[in-house]
Amino acid sequence: MKLIIAEKPSVSRNIADALKIKGKQDGYFEGNGYIVTWAFGHLLQLYDAKDYDEKMSTWKMENFPFIPQAFKYKVKSDPKNREKPDRGAQKQLKIIHGLMKRPDVDGIISACDYDREGQVIGDSIIYNLRTDKQVYRLLLNEWTPAEVMNGLQNVKPNTELRPLQDAGVSRQWADWVIGINLTSVATLKYQKGKGKALNIGRVLLPTLKIIYDRDREIETFVPENYYKLQGTFKTQQGDEYDGTYTEGKDDKFKAKETLDEIKAMLEDKSGVIHDKQVQKKKEYPPFLFNLSNLQGHITSKYKGWTSDKVLKVAQSLYEKKFITYPRTASIALEESLVGKTAKVLETLSEGLPYKDEIKFVKSKRVFDNAKVDSHSAIIPTYVKPKKLSPDEQHVYDAIKNRFIMQFMPVAEYEETRIETKIKDVALKGLFISKGKVQLVEGWKKVEKVQSKDTILPLVQANDPVDLVKSEVTTHTTKPPKQHTEKTLLRVMETCGKNFEGDGDDEESVHAILSGFSIGTPATRAETIKKLKDVGYIESENKNLFCTKLGRDLVDTFPIKDLFNLEFTGRLEKSLHDIEKRTVTKQEFxxxxxxxxxxxxxxxxxxxxxxxxxxxxxxxxNEVMGKCPLCGHAVIEGQKGFGCSNWKNGCKFVIWKNDKFLATMKKKPTKTMVKALLKNGVTTVKGLTSKKGNKFDAKMRYEKNPDNDYFSWKMEFDK
Known part of the structure; x- marks a missing residue:
């Protein structure tokens, strides 16, 4: 009997389904020679500083630096009360421990995600509970039944994954040491009054600095005027076209007088086609998605999306078996996936209007081991979803379309460049006109990508043309744009190397694959969210900018290395090198x-x-109304609206993060609570269904018949 430990309940269900296990017990599935149990992500967490030493329960400058002799783990804390262990985690650990000790269990398989974090989750549970049984590792990129069965036939001894464990633990311990020490001393040094601490982190600060630098660039930007000379020409056939006066490669002039003089010389002049060049060019589809590119694509395309939300939706699609592992930095597939990819393409092509144009080809753009690090790019699996939420549909369609594009014809266009020379005038330059015509739509059909065609008239070299009009136009240089999540992710991914590009250039790919980045694909979204939560940055529309607190922190905090992209990139590179066995955990x-x-x-x-x-x-302490249990006043607290008689045992409370309301994307408001307490019912507008549809409903908050707790009840108008 083999015990399989999955990272989440949903994944354990996928494994149980693949093994055709029907028997579900409390905390595990059992049948057909396997027991499948699960964690809830991290069940264990590192000790708090005060767990090592009682003196650390209060922050005093003289107690720092504090670095434990040995790092220890405990059951993760209850999110509502950090002083107590999470009951669910405690119970599940006890179940896992009991299953590990069963005499009929002769081997343990860790089936947590195949990355640093997943390795630490599985290993922390297995080795902290202690076992002398053989431990194996199931390494999968997707949770389809065929992959699960194939993976179970090819499990590896967990000892082979020691470098991944070392990298994961090193990251975890390093962030703990830097975070605990520098957050504490920075708060003691630079903050007055008790409240949220000044968060200092290895990944947090350089990300803040990227936004700070862009803000400063915009603030210090001095606009400059420049000028262009535009000409409109007419051919002998009566067709008109525009051109821009250019000397060498420069069509922007700082002195308006220069162009005014040239314009005056053009009066009553005609021109001639000095040269005409027509080139056929190919336009390849963008590469397959890695996580950062997917997050950038979705956040720039749809309103209200954050990179954190994209990751959560992609993770959900992965756990439902519809896409491959999303936390990847790669934009290509392993060459060993050729056969599987062909089958996925065949399945997804069914019923598409351009099916006949889709042809499977083994190309280096798609299959290239040199461009894959740990995990291949994100693609769909052969399991086609029958029903998705609107959010899931957006993300799934983006991944599916990007995948299909790779096997569509290459788009082709014709680019025309015309040089027009003015006759009888000694000018240094010429008028340049550029045009573009799409010849083959190819992969652009998949998402109906529109090409902006500028069509020029049919002319040949030496054809005479008339100058219809000329005009000097004024332009102003523009400041750089505020960072968006898309552009910020790009800088984080490559530590600023060629970040203005689209991510397809070789240098950027090399930077990503060598691990020279800020954070990992899995943590970048979390970092951006945390910067907002701690008040260092804000977002307006899609733009990100520093708050006053964020700016003051960058200006004041003296550890400048933590703001340095190169320094942070080298630390991340060292973690990557631990995985590759070229740096040791101890050295790092x-x-x-x-x-x-x-x-x-x-x-x-x-x-x-x-x-x-x-x-x-x-x-x-504004009174919301009378408590339905004891009649005392209900007042607003930090976490909920509760009875003021709670010290004497009254349990009435409406939690602000109520889970039932959260499923419909709502939180209780003062207005709702007042109406409930006064009338017993309140009308709630703008609730969101599982399908993403908005609806209104009347809601009651009624006491359960068998205890003192309350539950929500919904009513609809007939």
Whole structure:
């Protein structure tokens, strides 16, 4: 009997389905020679500083730097009360431990995600619970039944994944040491009043600096005027076209007088076609998606999307077996996937109007081991979804379309360049006209990509043309644009190397594959979200910019290495090298410990400056109404609207993060609570169904007959 431990319940269900296991017990499936159980992501977390030493329960400057002799793990904390362990995690760990000790279990298979984080999740559970049984690793890129069965035939000894575990643990311990120490001393040094700490992190600060730098570029930008000379010409057939006066390669002039003089010389002049060049050019589809490119594509295409949301939706599609592993940096597929990819393409091509144009080809653009690091690019699986939410549909369609594009004809266009020379005038330059005509639509059919064609008239070299009019136009240089999540992800992915490009250039690909980046595909979205949550950045429409707190932190915090893209890139590269066995875990951690100790001493020696003052605002304790259980006043608290008689045991409360309302994308408001307490019912507008549709409903909050807790009830007008 083999025990399989999956990272999440949904994945364990996929494995059980593949093994045709019907028997579900409390916390696991069993049948056909396997037991399949699950974690809920991390069941264990690192000790807090105070768990190692009681003196660390209060922050005092003299207690830092604090670096444990050995790192220890405990059951993860309850999100509502960090002092207590999470009951669900505690229960599931007990179940897993019991299953590991069963005498009929002769081997354990970790089936957590095939990445650093997944390795740490599985290993922390298995080795902290201790076992002398053989441990194996199931390494999969998708959870389709065929892949699960094939993977179980080819499990590896978990010892072979030690470098991945070392990299995962090194990342976890390093972030703990830097975060605990520098967040604490920075808060003590630069913040007045109690409240949220000044978050300092290895990935957080360089990401903040990218946005800060762009803000500063925009603020210090000085606009400059430049001028162009435009000419309109007419052929002998009566067709008109426009051209721009160009000297060498320059068509922008700083002195308007220069162009005014040329314009005056053009009066009553005619021209001649000096040269005409027509080139056929090919336009290849964009590469397959990695996570950052998918996040950039979706956040720039649809309103209201964040990179964090894209990751969550992609993860859901992955766990439902519809796409391959999403947390990847690769834009190509392993060459071993040729056969499987052909079958997926055949399945997805069915019923498409351009099916006859889709041809499977083994090309280097799609299949290239040199462009794959750990995981191949994101593609659909052979399992076609029958029903998706609107959000899932957006993300799935993007991945499916990008995949199909690779096997459509290459788009082709004709580019025409005409040089028009003015006769009888000694000018240094010529008028240049460029035109483009789409010849083969090819892959652009998949998403109906529109090409902007500029069609020029049919002329030949030496044809005479008339100058109909000429005009000097004024233009102003524009500042760089604010970063969006798309452009920010691009900089993070390549540590700023060629980040203005589209990600297809060789240097960018090399930077990504060598691990020279800020964070990983899995953590970048989380970093952007955290920057917003801690108040360092804000977003308006799709643009990101620093808050005053964010700017003050960059200006004041003395550890400049933490803002440096190169420094952070080298740390991430070291983690990557631990996976590749060219750097040891001990070497990396010693570097981190030395850096942290030195940084703490540097901050201690700096001048005392306040960059954040937290003022505690007394609550007015506005009464919402009478408690339906005891009649006392219901008032607003930090986490909910509760009875003021709670000290005497009254349990009435409406939680602000109520899970039932959250499934319909709603939170309770003061207005809702007041109406409920007064009338017993409230009308809630703009609820969201599972399908993504908006609806209104009347809601009641009624006491359960067998206990003192309350549940929501919905009613609809007939």
């Amino acid at each position: 951690l010693q570097l981190i410990f030395d850096f942290t100790s030195h940084s703490v001493e540097t901050i201690k020696g700096e001048k005392d400056v306040t960059i954040n003052e937290v003022t505690s605002q007394r609550r007015t």
